[in-house]
Amino acid sequence: MRLYDTARQEIVDLELGDHVRMYVCGITPYDSTHLGHAATYLTYDLIIRRLEDLGHTVELVRNVTDVDDSILPKARELGIDFLQLAESEINRFTQDMEALNTRPAALEPRATESIVGMIELIRGLESGGHTYTVDGVTYFDVTTFVSFGELSHLTNEEMTALAAERGGSPDDPRQRNALDFVLWQPSADDEPRWDSPFGAGRPGWHIECSAMSMDALGTTIDIHGGGEDLIFPHHECEIAQSESVTGVTFSRYWVHTGLVGYQGTKMSKSLGNLVFVSDLRQEIDPRAIRLALMAHHYRSNFEWFDEEASDAQSDLDRLVRAAGKADPVSHGPLVDEVRSALDDDLDTPRVRAALLGAAQSIEDGAGPPHRGCLVAAASLCGIDLH
Numbered sequence: 397m398r399l400y401d402t403a404r405q406e407i408v409d410l411e412l413g414d415h416v417r418m419y420v421c422g423i424t425p426y427d428s429t430h431l432g433h434a435a436t437y438l439t440y441d442l443i444i445r446r447l448e449d450l451g452h453t454v455e456l457v458r459n460v461t462d463v464d465d466s467i468l469p470k471a472r473e474l475g476i477d478f479l480q481l482a483e484s485e486i487n488r489f490t491q492d493m494e495a496l497n498t499r500p501a502a503l504e505p506r507a508t509e510s511i512v513g514m515i516e517l518i519r520g521l522e523s524g525g526h527t528y529t530v531d532g533v534t535y536f537d538v539t540t541f542v543s544f545g546e547l548s549h550l551t552n553e554e555m556t557a558l559a560a561e562r563g564g565s566p567d568d569p570r571q572r573n574a575l576d577f578v579l580w581q582p583s584a585d586d587e588p589r590w591d592s593p594f595g596a597g598r599p600g601w602h603i604e605c606s607a608m609s610m611d612a613l614g615t616t617i618d619i620h621g622g623g624e625d626l627i628f629p630h631h632e633c634e635i636a637q638s639e640s641v642t643g644v645t646f647s648r649y650w651v652h653t654g655l656v657g658y659q660g661t662k663m664s665k666s667l668g669n670l671v672f673v674s675d676l677r678q679e680i681d682p683r684a685i686r687l688a689l690m691a692h693h694y695r696s697n698f699e700w701f702d703e704e705a706s707d708a709q710s711d712l713d714r715l716v717r718a719a720g721k722a723d724p725v726s727h728g729p730l731v732d733e734v735r736s737a738l739d740d741d742l743d744t745p746r747v748r749a750a751l752l753g754a755a756q757s758i759e760d761g762a763g764p765p766h767r768g769c770l771v772a773a774a775s776l777c778g779i780d781l782h
């Protein structure tokens with residue numbers, strides 16, 4: 397299977413053992429599950445399905461960021477406990493993922509239950525001379541990690557601008573360098589706090605994923621995933637702090653998904669235009685949501701338009717009609733075509749076109765009746781046509 401690797405900046409042949417360790421950055425449970433989440437998690441689901449089809453076992457770990465700088469203000473705004481907010485959002489997310497027929501994660505660690513590992517990691521960084529503490533805030537000093545920036549391939553200026561946009565504080569005079577980031581910080585009065593050798597407080601965002609990934613999957617994983625807005629700073633910082641402690645490669649491959657907009661604008665909480673999976677699946681079959689998202693290549697940023705929902709439902713109806721009650725067959729030209737399109741940097745638009753083309757020729761009575769082949773090919777994509 398070939399996929400685009402962000403660090404190498406090219407499409408590469410995945411060289412994987414029988415057992416594949418995959419970590420995908422999970423939700424911060426306060427605005428889930430919108431279509432952007434669905435597009436991301438369905439991408440890794442297709443990768444997992446194809447790797448399993450190739451004979452690998454895949455151990456997926458997808459965390460829950462249930463304490464960070466975005467969920468705490470939201471809980472404060474709603475006047476509820478942050479864990480209560482997390483609980484209801486996690487339930488909704490789980491139901492959405494089940495409805496979308498995604499392969500379950502082996503483990504879904506929560507940040508609030510992984511604090512011990514984070515503290516241990518920060519202690520390791522401290523003893524290696526990678527940290528400093530000012531006013532109770534412990535920072536990572538990026539000048540102690542020479543390959544900082546090699547994942548994102550951004551200039552210092554670009555990284556500084558993005559850090560300011562995405563949770564960093566490059567102008568904070570307490571930092572030695574603009575790109576230094578928080579490992580541990582004091583909590584505000586109404587925020588949760590944990591005891592640590594660096595004072596009572598809470599973790600920074602990036603250290604959470606390093607600790608959860610390494611606790612669950614060891615020092616080196618095969619594939620690390622997430623939306624492309626996580627490349628910098630989140631994943632760049634994960635690499636710096638993990639590899640500074642272990643001295644070995646944190647993730648062998650980095651696979652990122654594009655962002656989803658809505659009818660010409662950014663889809664965001666603040667604009668109030670998030671398309672929620674839970675609403676969408678009242679309108680259309682969850683299998684149609686999968687089919688609709690397959691029309692967009694995973695690395696492209698795309699706009700969602702409302703009419704895509706009803707179009708996808710009619711496409712699904714066509715597939716179901718054409719498949720009839722046939723049993724899946726394990727081999728056939730359509731199955732081969734789908735496998736090779738998936739192997740080609742997950743070319744889902746081509747997969748979708750092949751499925752719909754086959755359904756069309758079955759309906760037209762043109763060509764041999766490949767009903768069983770259509771069922772098998774759709775099932776490779778997580779779409780059950782029975």
Ligand SMILES: [Zn+2]
Pocket residue numbers: 421422605630
């Ligand atoms: Zn993460």
Ligand SMILES: [Zn+2]
Pocket residue numbers: 727728729730765766769770
């Ligand atoms: Zn066939």
